Amino acid sequence: MKLFFSPTSPYVRKCLVTAMELGLTDRIELLLGKASPVLPDTAIAEHNPLGKVPTLITDDGQALYDSRVICEYLDHLAGGQLFPKGPARWQALTLQALGDGLLDASLLARYEEALRPEALRWSDWRQGQLDKVRRALQALESGSPALDQQVHIGTLTIGCALWYIDLRFSELAWRDSHPKLAAWQATFGQRASMKAEWSLP
Template identity: 55%
Template sequence: MKVYFSPASPFVRKVMVCAQELGLEVERLPSQAHPVERDRVIVADNPLGQVPTFFADDGTVLYDSRVICEYLDAVAGGGRLFPAPGPGRWRALVEQSLGDGLIDAALLARYEAVVRPAEARFEPWVGGQMDKIAVALDRMQEWAPSLRGRVDIGTITLGCALGYLDFRFPDLDWRGGRDALAGWYAEFGRRPSMAASAP
């Protein structure tokens, strides 16, 4: 199994954390994913030109992180990171959706700051993305007690989202007023899979 890799991508990190938690080896292929200067090597396998783009041992190409992580869980026997149908599954999938959405908003805010020319930047757009992040963090704070002791696609995605904020938005005080969430993340972030994949 192989994946086009970028050490800064929170979506690639999510895949690598899942792989390590499941005891699976995934080879890292270098790539240069970019929202404007698209890596044609990636595009040849994934028209979106995004990472992670994953290659199964039989040559099947998979994307995006949600599909890849579920595939890895199935390869490992199923049901370890993606709970069986029922309330636990829907909870984990909603947590994954919120974490992915927070990451999307953070990426859009970052691209506005570092990719778009200064004269074309639209600050209300950045404000809208940062508001999504703040409201998502507040919901995660509410969820924090239910996150403890769990390792599944929901907690992994939320952990990778918080890690991305620390990496790309170090001045954002997301822990302020969110002690329960900060405490959960401090513990979850010490997992070997999280420590090994930190950008």
């Protein structure tokens, strides 16, 4: 399989973390993806009209996206259990949606500051997105939705979301104001998949 890759994309990381948990890392070749919201990557767009990483090309040439679809496909391929069946499924999938939503908001706040020309920035927009990030962190701290050390797509997504917050929003100093979430991350973050770094060959 081939995966369009960017080292700073939290959604790419989510796919690679999932692959590592499933023992599939060696079966995935990384391809450079230079996606940006204002400059499309034509190599990616050939397979995914949205022009976004991650995009997976399967061994039989199908293009699969986005990260949720790729992760579930990898789980299926490996006969994994990262997407629980039964009532636990809806909690795991909602936790994934919370992590993805936290990341969507983080990325929009980041684009507002790092990509948009300074004269065109709108502080209410960035603030609105960062408020979503703050409310999501607070919800995780207060245990709703519940977070434990079980390894599934929900907890893996939250791990990747916190990785991105550390990468781009260290000024939030989220550990100081979220001690329970920090304790969760201190333990969960010991997993090899959470500590791994990926780069192009």
